Amino acid sequence: MAKDILRKPGGFMDTxxxxxxxxxxxxxxxxxxxxxxxxxxxxxxxxxxGVADRTIMISPVGCSVFVYYYFxxxxxxxxxxxxxxxxxxxxxxxxxxxxxxxxxxxDLAAIGGNNILQAANRGENITVFFVNNAIYGxxxxxxxxxxxxxxxxxTSPYGRSVENxxxxxxxVELLNALESPAYLERTTLEDSKxxxxxxxxxxxxxxxxxxxxxxxxxxxxxxxxxQWRVSPVESKKWITDNMVPYFTPGVKRDVxxxxxxxxxxxxxxxxxxxxxxxxxxxxxxxxxxSMSDVxxxxxxxxxxxxxxxxxxxxxxxxxxxxxxxxxGWNVSWIPSYGPEMRGGTANCQVNISxxxxxxxxxxxxxxxxxxxxxxxxxFEESVQPGGIIFYNTSMxxxxxxxxxxxxxxxxxxxxxxxxxxxxxxxxxxxGSILAKTKLIEMDIVKDALAEVxxxxxFIEPNIVAIERGASAV
Amino acid sequence: xxxIVVQIDHCKGCGMCIDACPQKCIEEDSDVLNKLGYHPAxxxxxxxxxxxxxxxxxxxxxxxIVYKKDEVA
Numbered sequence: 337m338a339k340d341i342l343r344k345p346g347g348f349m350d351t352x353x354x355x356x357x358x359x360x361x362x363x364x365x366x367x368x369x370x371x372x373x374x375x376x377x378x379x380x381x382x383x384x385x386g387v388a389d390r391t392i393m394i395s396p397v398g399c400s401v402f403v404y405y406y407f408x409x410x411x412x413x414x415x416x417x418x419x420x421x422x423x424x425x426x427x428x429x430x431x432x433x434x435x436x437x438x439x440x441x442x443d444l445a446a447i448g449g450n451n452i453l454q455a456a457n458r459g460e461n462i463t464v465f466f467v468n469n470a471i472y473g474x475x476x477x478x479x480x481x482x483x484x485x486x487x488x489x490x491t492s493p494y495g496r497s498v499e500n501x502x503x504x505x506x507x508v509e510l511l512n513a514l515e516s517p518a519y520l521e522r523t524t525l526e527d528s529k530x531x532x533x534x535x536x537x538x539x540x541x542x543x544x545x546x547x548x549x550x551x552x553x554x555x556x557x558x559x560x561x562x563q564w565r566v567s568p569v570e571s572k573k574w575i576t577d578n579m580v581p582y583f584t585p586g587v588k589r590d591v592x593x594x595x596x597x598x599x600x601x602x603x604x605x606x607x608x609x610x611x612x613x614x615x616x617x618x619x620x621x622x623x624x625x626s627m628s629d630v631x632x633x634x635x636x637x638x639x640x641x642x643x644x645x646x647x648x649x650x651x652x653x654x655x656x657x658x659x660x661x662x663x664g665w666n667v668s669w670i671p672s673y674g675p676e677m678r679g680g681t682a683n684c685q686v687n688i689s690x691x692x693x694x695x696x697x698x699x700x701x702x703x704x705x706x707x708x709x710x711x712x713x714x715f716e717e718s719v720q721p722g723g724i725i726f727y728n729t730s731m732x733x734x735x736x737x738x739x740x741x742x743x744x745x746x747x748x749x750x751x752x753x754x755x756x757x758x759x760x761x762x763x764x765x766x767g768s769i770l771a772k773t774k775l776i777e778m779d780i781v782k783d784a785l786a787e788v789x790x791x792x793x794f795i796e797p798n799i800v801a802i803e804r805g806a807s808a809v
Numbered sequence: 810x811x812x813i814v815v816q817i818d819h820c821k822g823c824g825m826c827i828d829a830c831p832q833k834c835i836e837e838d839s840d841v842l843n844k845l846g847y848h849p850a851x852x853x854x855x856x857x858x859x860x861x862x863x864x865x866x867x868x869x870x871x872x873x874i875v876y877k878k879d880e881v882a
Contacts, residue, residue, distance in 0.1 A: 342864040342875035361819055362845065362869055368823035372868025379870070406870070528829050528862040535865065561823075568823035 347379030347388050348406055355405040364402055368568020370469060370525045370558025371400050374534070378436070378465065379407060381539045387546065391434040392426055394419040396448075398440035399474045400467065409436075417448020420455030423462040431600045434545055437464045442472045445481040445505050452511070456551050459516030461598070463541045464553040466507060469560040470579060477563035481505040484578055489563075504582060508555045512588045518550035520589040524557035526575040530585070540592075548597035557583055615790055621783035625663045627690050627775075633722055634773035636690060638698045641765075642683035642715055643707025643728075645673055648762030651788060652705070653684035655766055659776045659784035660688035668696035681710060688775070703773075705765055707748065712736060726768060728761070744772065746808050752801065760801035767805020778802070811859025811877050815850045819872035822847030826863035826873060832856040835863060 351360045365372045382388040392410040395403035396419050404411035410433070414422045419437040427435045444452050444466050455462065471489055472478040479489040479496060482504045486495040496504075508522045519541055523534040534556055541552040557579045559571035566574055611618055627635040639656065643649045650671045657667040668687040674680030685698035702723040706712035709732045712725075716736050719725055724742040730749035746768050752761040763785075770776050782799055789795050813835070820843060827835045827850055834856030843849045850863075850873070859877035867873045 340876070340878050342861045342873075342877070344871040348870050359845075361871060362821070365868060367821035367847070367868075368825055369868050372870075373866065376865065376868070376870060528866055531865050568825055569828045572825075572828070 345380035347382035349408045366562045368561045394437045396439040396443040420451045435462045441480045441482040459550045466555040519552035521587045522555040639686040639703040640701035641705040642711035645680040645682040649682045652762040653686040763798045763801035764805035767802035768809045771806035814874045818844045820849035825866045829866040
């Protein structure tokens, strides 16, 4: 504390420009709120450690959701409880940044319980400030996992009972059961002595990350005078009397000095690496083409492909979408299937369009492919008038009843069986669609196939199947 | 002499500093209602030792400024 003047630390923004309303200088917190005190300690530490410009704060859901109003750092506001997961991604992608997750007890200990547990267990090199005020403050004072036994809240009006709600969660002790964390401490804001300890802990936790020592978490017992229904000054004593006996303060884990700093390189991943990792090829066949040579009724098709899982329904749609992309057209593909890998029902919805695609969902297809009877029964009525139904006569013993659509029956499964494998049926369909609609040319679909089929030895037989399908209509 | 300055319109009148000050040299200014609608804290004018306790116990970023030494600016 060598400073001659103590005033608003540099870790704060000068003016809280993102805060709505006229008051750009004060926090939104209630008078006497513990968040304000901890904010000040963090802002001061960021300034003194000289890391504010490379710090990313993560704001939780709760009163401190507006962390981004105040700190002169980067910020991401994340879904309830997910701060440790986002912090993990940020830190791994940007190892030079200082990633601070700021979370309350509802956020961290309830909905985000597993997130914090797994991040701590992985030993992520992040810093977590866990504000424990034993209640859900923002939403109106409901019971939190850390609510004390006997404590009355909106949702425990007779007081929390062990029989009904169990004991309050001791997060620091829980995480201390793990091997990975480097530094775990619980502090309180009950008086100036303990605020000084908290100040030290905040610095130590951030320094731990700077030094690459791994996961650090400081649980801060903070006051919520508004929801505790006490005055700000009384709230200090409330911590002393009620929280401290159960949530005992102190350093629970400190192995910082035993560890070597770990400084991973920032991963440099170029587009070539991504292509390689995804098994995609660099050399692709592209061709500028408009749909003007496609018969008008087949242009900009909205396709639904339906059948049993295992019939290759999804791959069929993927092949069409992938091929459409080669012409520079817009495409979309969404799968819809049950939990079974094989045997359930599956369908996919594909749009291929020269213009923008409003929605990837195809409720009323212009092309329906029905590979089994349930699919025809279910989707026949949804086909747009003037559309086209391809149906698998090998497995469907009735002709579609619609008279206002084009109906094409092909024994897709039998053809595939003749070719040696029932699973080629989907590519027989692709061939039939190409031949009928002239939407996609043979060389393009072959090139697309190389993208969607990862085992090279299957590409050739699938091409044979496509050609057979093309000659079947 | 060390002193504190309370920035009146930043104070929410929570009284944390008044309670924490070891010298008991801060009081509530019941004559003033600030822009936020609170009676702000007020330095009694003497007794400050520049310990900084009020600063760290104050939840608002910029409500209290502590000058630890003489006449710094």
